[in-house]
Amino acid sequence: xxxxxxxxxxxxxxxxxxxxxxxxxxxxxxxxxxxxxxxxxxxxxxxxxxxxxxxxxxxxxxxxxxxxxxxxxxxxxxxxxxxxxxxxxxxxxxxxxxxxxxxxxxxxxxxxxxxxxxxxxxxxxxxxxxxxxxxxxxxxxxxxxxxxxxxxxxxxxxxxxxxxxxxxxxxxxxxxxxxxxxxxxxxxxxxxxxxxxxxxxxxxxxxxxxxxxxxxxxxxxxxxxxxxxxxxxxxxxxxxxxxxxxxxxxxxxxxxxxxxxxxxxxxxxxxxxxxxxxxxxxxxxxxxxxxxxxxxxxxxxxxxxxxxxxxxxxxxxxxxxxxxxxxxxxxxxxxxxxxxxxxxxxxxxxxxxxxxxxxxxxxxxxxxxxxxxxxxxxxxxxxxxxxxxxxxxx
Amino acid sequence: xxxxxxxxxxxxxxxxxxxxxxxxxxxxxxxxxxxxxxxxxxxxxxxxxxxxxxxxxxxxxxxxxxxxxxxxxxxxxxxxxxxxxxxxxxxxxxxxxxxxxxxxxxxxxxxxxxxxxxxxxxxxxxxxxxxxxxxxxxxxxxxxxxxxxxxxxxxxxxxxxxxxxxxxxxxxxxxxxxxxxxxxxxxxxxxxxxxxxxxxxxxxxxxxxxxxxxxxxxxxxxxxxxxxxxxxxxxxxxxxxxxxxxxxxxxxxxxxxxxxxxxxxxxxxxxxxxxxxxxxxxxxxxxxxxxxxxxxxxxxxxxxxxxxxxxxxxxxxxxxxxxxxxxxxxxxxxxxxxxxxxxxxxxxxxxxxxxxxxxxxxxxxxxxxxxxxxxxxxxxxxxxxxxxxxxxxx
Numbered sequence: 001x002x003x004x005x006x007x008x009x010x011x012x013x014x015x016x017x018x019x020x021x022x023x024x025x026x027x028x029x030x031x032x033x034x035x036x037x038x039x040x041x042x043x044x045x046x047x048x049x050x051x052x053x054x055x056x057x058x059x060x061x062x063x064x065x066x067x068x069x070x071x072x073x074x075x076x077x078x079x080x081x082x083x084x085x086x087x088x089x090x091x092x093x094x095x096x097x098x099x100x101x102x103x104x105x106x107x108x109x110x111x112x113x114x115x116x117x118x119x120x121x122x123x124x125x126x127x128x129x130x131x132x133x134x135x136x137x138x139x140x141x142x143x144x145x146x147x148x149x150x151x152x153x154x155x156x157x158x159x160x161x162x163x164x165x166x167x168x169x170x171x172x173x174x175x176x177x178x179x180x181x182x183x184x185x186x187x188x189x190x191x192x193x194x195x196x197x198x199x200x201x202x203x204x205x206x207x208x209x210x211x212x213x214x215x216x217x218x219x220x221x222x223x224x225x226x227x228x229x230x231x232x233x234x235x236x237x238x239x240x241x242x243x244x245x246x247x248x249x250x251x252x253x254x255x256x257x258x259x260x261x262x263x264x265x266x267x268x269x270x271x272x273x274x275x276x277x278x279x280x281x282x283x284x285x286x287x288x289x290x291x292x293x294x295x296x297x298x299x300x301x302x303x304x305x306x307x308x309x310x311x312x313x314x315x316x317x318x319x320x321x322x323x324x325x326x327x328x329x330x331x332x333x334x335x336x337x338x339x340x341x342x343x344x345x346x347x348x349x350x351x352x353x354x355x356x357x358x359x360x361x362x363x364x365x366x367x368x369x370x371x372x373x374x375x376x377x378x379x380x381x382x383x384x385x386x387x388x389x390x391x392x393x394x
Numbered sequence: 395x396x397x398x399x400x401x402x403x404x405x406x407x408x409x410x411x412x413x414x415x416x417x418x419x420x421x422x423x424x425x426x427x428x429x430x431x432x433x434x435x436x437x438x439x440x441x442x443x444x445x446x447x448x449x450x451x452x453x454x455x456x457x458x459x460x461x462x463x464x465x466x467x468x469x470x471x472x473x474x475x476x477x478x479x480x481x482x483x484x485x486x487x488x489x490x491x492x493x494x495x496x497x498x499x500x501x502x503x504x505x506x507x508x509x510x511x512x513x514x515x516x517x518x519x520x521x522x523x524x525x526x527x528x529x530x531x532x533x534x535x536x537x538x539x540x541x542x543x544x545x546x547x548x549x550x551x552x553x554x555x556x557x558x559x560x561x562x563x564x565x566x567x568x569x570x571x572x573x574x575x576x577x578x579x580x581x582x583x584x585x586x587x588x589x590x591x592x593x594x595x596x597x598x599x600x601x602x603x604x605x606x607x608x609x610x611x612x613x614x615x616x617x618x619x620x621x622x623x624x625x626x627x628x629x630x631x632x633x634x635x636x637x638x639x640x641x642x643x644x645x646x647x648x649x650x651x652x653x654x655x656x657x658x659x660x661x662x663x664x665x666x667x668x669x670x671x672x673x674x675x676x677x678x679x680x681x682x683x684x685x686x687x688x689x690x691x692x693x694x695x696x697x698x699x700x701x702x703x704x705x706x707x708x709x710x711x712x713x714x715x716x717x718x719x720x721x722x723x724x725x726x727x728x729x730x731x732x733x734x735x736x737x738x739x740x741x742x743x744x745x746x747x748x749x750x751x752x753x754x755x756x757x758x759x760x761x762x763x764x765x766x767x768x769x770x771x772x773x774x775x776x777x778x779x780x781x782x783x784x785x786x787x788x
Contacts, residue, residue, distance in 0.1 A: 262604035
């Protein structure tokens with residue numbers, strides 16, 4: 001779901017086009033990656049984390065009242081690069097189609113902030129700044145490893161709240177996010193109902209139930225099978241569980257897509273291989289998944305992946321029920337599901353919209369359709385542009 | 395999908411009931427497990443396998459014309475135990491609700507045969523007889539291991555054809571199967587159109603496309619990550635890749651179910667554990683998946699799993715296209731999809747029915763609905779009973 005991965009997909013196959021195509025240079029929005037440090041963060045479970053750092057980027061200008069801010073939260077394998085380019089001609093952010101000057105989330109009107117979460121998996125990406133098990137614990141001088149405290153989606157919200165406070169933001173005209181970003185959006189609306197005027201949940205879910213908990217565990221399982229994982233004690237060692245992490249990322253990669261996407265590779269054999277000859281010879285699809293996942297694994301961290309899975313499993317765990325959490329919201333909502341989503345199925349989104357309506361919230365829904373399943377919410381958001389404009393005008 | 399596993403589920407949770415409940419003793423059908431050997435089998439790819447053995451069971455009596463036979467092919471983790479009990483009071487076969495005296499597939503009228511496939515994963519189950527990588531190669535006196543030839547679903551059909559020939563079967567009143575059994579059913583209808591009068595594809599698919607090839611690869615991947623797999627050279631060693639195989643079976647277990655099934659376990663923590671405290675502490679769902687998968691892994695073989703995956707990936711690979719294969723059929727069809735199937739989605743079943751209709755076949759469709767997703771086709775077939783009676787009366 002990472003932008004890098006989408007670009008790898010583009011390089012490998014003519015499967016994605018349009019939303020990621022370079023825009024005219026005149027429209028280019030240049031953004032700068034910055035760092036924010038919280039001297040002492042205390043998790044939802046009461047554990048302190050000294051010197052918690054996260055990266056962020058902004059566009060536009062905060063008004064005097066501090067109430068024209070928009071917060072964008074990222075998906076599982078993403079980072080703050082939702083909009084703009086770090087260098088002229090560089091790759092755009094994943095939601096660049098809807099964020100920028102004159103776009104649905106108009107940076108001429110709004111002060112738009114996007115932050116990296118703690119536990120971000122892209123630890124070797126120079127444009128990601130995060131804190132987690134791979135980070136050096138300033139109190140010991142060694143990587144935290146499995147001694148890092150469990151964090152939750154609600155904790156992510158608290159890191160963002162402190163960042164917004166530091167920037168002078170008083171009110172959020174909109175909180176928005178795709179997938180894990182939608183989970184952050186919902187936690188935001190429940191935690192700070194007076195601060196969140198509007199909320200946009202894209203390819204999200206109203207709950208992480210036993211079934212989703214199980215799937216998230218299945219994503220994590222390959223890491224633990226890799227002997228190089230070594231019960232999480234590999235930071236600083238020469239061998240890291242890259243093979244296990246790659247298998248985990250392979251699951252994420254395929255789960256986030258729907259079957260029409262696979263038509264281009266189809267049942268072809270990998271070049272020079274014949275799967276009828278030996279079970280070790282590969283179909284083109286197997287080879288593509290191998291290569292895409294390994295490229296992602298090389299810039300990611302396995303323990304961050306395990307911790308991020310747990311954060312998602314604990315979505316809304318601070319509330320008696322999903323309904324109790326949602327009932328705290330005072331926001332106007334836009335729900336954008338993908339009809340063929342295999343990760344957070346459409347019915348979870350339908351229930352989210354229905355619950356909010358029953359609780360008296362204004363709710364608009366825009367269904368995305370396309371071959372990419374879950375990923376439609378990352379790459380096809382231009383289709384929701386009009387609805388986003390309506391939401392912000394409301 | 396294995397009966398043993400369903401029973402484990404029953405023991406662990408009150409989630410399954412009805413179809414597997416013991417029937418009145420008066421209705422009990424006792425069956426005997428038998429063995430069939432093919433002295434020299436040559437695979438679709440031209441590789442010889444000496445002394446290929448498969449298990450099977452029958453009920454009812456073949457008529458003089460040899461044309462009242464029904465063949466039942468099993469699913470990925472199943473075996474020939476589709477009907478009857480091996481001992482009085484023992485557990486019934488997985489489709490016992492539809493096969494037996496007076497049932498929709500009436501053993502008073504039909505001679506019903508069910509066979510174990512080659513590559514069957516349940517190598518340590520005393521009621522499974524199969525041939526594959528774990529089998530001793532009579533020419534070397536050692537387990538075949540990765541030197542075993544790749545086999546296909548079409549090869550399974552050929553082993554069954556030889557079994558039927560040996561039993562005097564000339565015509566099949568019906569070929570039926572769930573999941574991988576549906577794949578065998580379709581290969582049968584294409585390979586022997588004059589022999590297959592009727593065909594019932596349950597929770598099947600008209601094709602294994604790139605997306606399904608990818609998912610099957612993801613099922614297989616954990617085995618290769620387990621160092622005990624040792625590139626497939628573990629047969630006869632004291633350590634076997636049970637941990638990797640268990641993770642593979644965990645994927646099969648959850649993928650074959652839909653989310654309403656998970657409601658009973660929900661977001662509860664495993665007894666004595668608190669997932670907020672450490673990423674290694676478990677939710678009840680994670681623990682249930684661990685235990686269910688490990689129980690299955692202990693009676694299964696990892697290389698058989700890998701070979702069986704490849705056999706499924708090569709479904710209909712002997713034909714130019716799925717349509718070309720289906721166009722050979724002269725059978726009357728009953729298609730039984732599960733609406734919430736996550737393995738072979740409903741739209742694959744819709745396309746199967748539509749293609750057959752366009753090719754001039756009579757096609758009836760019965761949708762199964764229920765919390766178990768794919769597994770509904772194994773445990774809820776009583777719901778298709780009337781349609782099966784109609785099919786056989788036609």
